[in-house]
Amino acid sequence: xxxxxxxxxxPDSRPRIVFNNEGVCNACLYSEEKKKIDWEDRKREFLKLxxxxxxxxxxxxxxxxxxxxxSGGKDSTSIALKLKLEYDxxxxxxxxxxxxxxxxxxxxxxxxxxxxFDSVMIKPNLKISRKLARRFFIERGNPKVAWxxxxxxxxxxxxxxxxxxxxxxxxxxxxxxxGLVLDDESQKKRNIREVIEHQIGDFPQNWVSNEIRENDLAxxxxxxxxxxxxxxxxxxxxxxxxxxxxxxxxxxxxxTMKKKFxxxxxxxxxxxxxxxxxxxxxxDCLYYYxxxxxxxxxxATRDACRMLQNxxxxxxxxxxxxxxxxxxxxxxxxxxxxEFLEMNEDEFELIVNQHRNNEIWKTxxxxxxxxxxxx
Ligand SMILES: [Zn+2]
Numbered sequence: 572x573x574x575x576x577x578x579x580x581x582p583d584s585r586p587r588i589v590f591n592n593e594g595v596c597n598a599c600l601y602s603e604e605k606k607k608i609d610w611e612d613r614k615r616e617f618l619k620l621x622x623x624x625x626x627x628x629x630x631x632x633x634x635x636x637x638x639x640x641x642s643g644g645k646d647s648t649s650i651a652l653k654l655k656l657e658y659d660x661x662x663x664x665x666x667x668x669x670x671x672x673x674x675x676x677x678x679x680x681x682x683x684x685x686x687x688f689d690s691v692m693i694k695p696n697l698k699i700s701r702k703l704a705r706r707f708f709i710e711r712g713n714p715k716v717a718w719x720x721x722x723x724x725x726x727x728x729x730x731x732x733x734x735x736x737x738x739x740x741x742x743x744x745x746x747x748x749x750g751l752v753l754d755d756e757s758q759k760k761r762n763i764r765e766v767i768e769h770q771i772g773d774f775p776q777n778w779v780s781n782e783i784r785e786n787d788l789a790x791x792x793x794x795x796x797x798x799x800x801x802x803x804x805x806x807x808x809x810x811x812x813x814x815x816x817x818x819x820x821x822x823x824x825x826x827t828m829k830k831k832f833x834x835x836x837x838x839x840x841x842x843x844x845x846x847x848x849x850x851x852x853x854x855d856c857l858y859y860y861x862x863x864x865x866x867x868x869x870x871a872t873r874d875a876c877r878m879l880q881n882x883x884x885x886x887x888x889x890x891x892x893x894x895x896x897x898x899x900x901x902x903x904x905x906x907x908x909x910e911f912l913e914m915n916e917d918e919f920e921l922i923v924n925q926h927r928n929n930e931i932w933k934t935x936x937x938x939x940x941x942x943x944x945x946x
Contacts, residue, residue, distance in 0.1 A: 573867060573931055573944045579876040580889050580946050581749060584866045584931055587769065588749040598749035602880035610814055617812040621658050624737050628661075635663040637737035640726040641690065642666060643680035643851050645832070646741045649820040650809050651688060652827050654739065661689075663735065665726040667790075668694035669852035670704055670718055671904070671911055675833050676851025682831040693725040695790035702782060703791075704854070705912045711772070712861045712926030714854055714912065720775045720791040723766050727794050727804060736803045742810035745769060748877070761806035763793060816881045821847045842899045843870040844892045856901030857908050864923055867931040867942055869897030890946050 573582045576596035583590055589597045628636040637654065641647040641664035654660045664683075669676055684690060703717035730738055743758045745751060745765065752758060753765045767774060775791040809815070824832050835846040841856050842863075849855045859870035875889035901908075909919060927940065935941045 573942075575946050576876075578886070579879045580872055580886065580893055581876050582867050582872075582931075582946075584928065585749060585868060586866065587745070587751050596749050598747065598876065599880055601746045601749075605814060608814075613812050620737075620807070620812075621660065624660060627736070631734075633735065634661065635689070635733065635735050636660040637662050637739060638726050638730050638733075638735050639664050639739050640667075640722060640741075641680075642669070642722075643676050643683065644849065645821040645824045645847055646817060648679070648683055648828075648832070649823045650739055650741060651683065652686075652824065655688070656827070662739070663729070663733065664688055664690035665729045666690060666692045667718070667721040667725040668692055669854075670700060670714070671853035671907060673851060673853050673904075675835070678833050679851070682828060682833075686828070691729055693721070693729070693790055695721060696787075699783060699787045701911060701913065703778065705914070706778075708857075708861075708912055709922055712865050712922070713858065714861075715858050716771060717775065717778070717791050720771045720793075723763070723771070724775075724791055724793045727799060727806065730804050731794050731798055731802060734802055736805060738804065738806040740806055740808050742815045743808045747810060747815060759808060759811040761808060763796070767793075816883070817848060817877055818881065818883055839896075840870070841901050841903050843874050843896050845874045848874065853904035854908055854911065856903060857905075860901050861923070861926065863897055864932075865926050865928055867928065867945075869893065869899075871896035872946075893946055 573584050574590065574594065575582050576590065576599055577594040578599040579596060581588060581596050581598065583596075591597075591600065624636050627633070637660055639647060639651045639654065639662045641651060643666065647664075651662055651664055654662050666680065680690070700717065704714040707716035708714040726738055726740075730736065738761075740761055743752075746758050750769060753762055756762070757765055775788050775793075776785065778788055778791075779785050833850075835850060837846070839846045840848070840850065842859050849859075856870075859873070862873070863869035872889075872893045875884060875892050878884040879886060879889050909916065912919075914922075924940075931943055932940050933943050
């Protein structure tokens with residue numbers, strides 16, 4: 572039987588989540604811990620790092636001072652803006668192309684570019700990225716496995732090529748959202764083993780098949796660790812230095828970009844109640860829907876928990892929103908997504924149902940799928 576966290580509404584079917592004896596999840600416990608962190612002290616640590624970066628940039632006469640992995644969404648955009656406007660750095664933004672680009676993403680990236688940011692986009696060829704998305708959707712119910720690997724490798728490959736040793740990622744997901752934290756250091760500096768183990772599952776080198784050669788996988792393969800060490804490349808989490816909140820990031824971006832940052836035109840994205848998060852890839856709605864199928868929590872639960880943990884919502888409201896939106900099917904770009912995955916509707920449904928966890932789903936009398944136990 573699924574249990575739900577007593578403070579937020581996350582079920583214990585979420586991978587790597589752990590509940591304590593009082594039934595509270597590790598993400599909620601971390602959000603309490605965050606309140607006790609001396610953020611002034613962390614800011615001093617950040618300023619020291621900024622000085623080091625400025626010194627390095629001057630010494631090397633480098634055009635860019637650091638790298639920001641940048642989707643064009645509110646989180647990475649807020650980091651880019653802060654580094655440039657508040658700390659006088661010149662970050663080079665690195666985008667790993669969305670699987671199916673959309674107009675909102677392109678618009679938001681262009682608007683930031685107009686504010687004086689240079690960027691690099693790595694766009695792996697669609698022949699291979701489609702094959703990989705299809706394969707991982709079938710095998711793991713997640714079309715974004717390879718994309719995830721690319722998001723992790725591309726900024727470091729660019730860092731190596733440009734010889735820029737400082738990289739700023741957004742938040743440390745394992746501590747913010749409930750997971751296994753390897754050690755204290757991994758909340759500050761990105762540990763690639765943690766990422767491979769928890770996010771991607773295996774090394775892209777293993778994805779060679781009859782149809783895919785190792786060369787085809789170049790955009791997804793993480794650079795050699797010894798090469799990274801030689802250049803002293805270190806990837807930091809912004810969430811170590813500043814208290815992380817997706818809502819506050821959005822408000823900061825909205826204000827700083829003077830309303831040029833576009834949100835979802837329907838005032839919310841399908842499957843949830845927010846209109847400002849994860850907007851730049853047409854396949855994202857399917858990705859979140861599959862979390863609902865596999866683990867029994869949808870995108871509304873995910874968003875509500877993040878806000879609950881930052882005291883931006885009541886638990887009652889979170890429950891209402893989860894009940895209303897979690898099971899909404901991603902109709903909006905469905906046809907285009909199917910075409911991208913080279914799949915018809917029957918095959919799609921078959922695969923979705925193969926990934927349905929029997930411990931959390933049952934069929935009702937009218938032959939519809941229902942959660943055995945929902946919030
Ligand atoms: Zn919780």
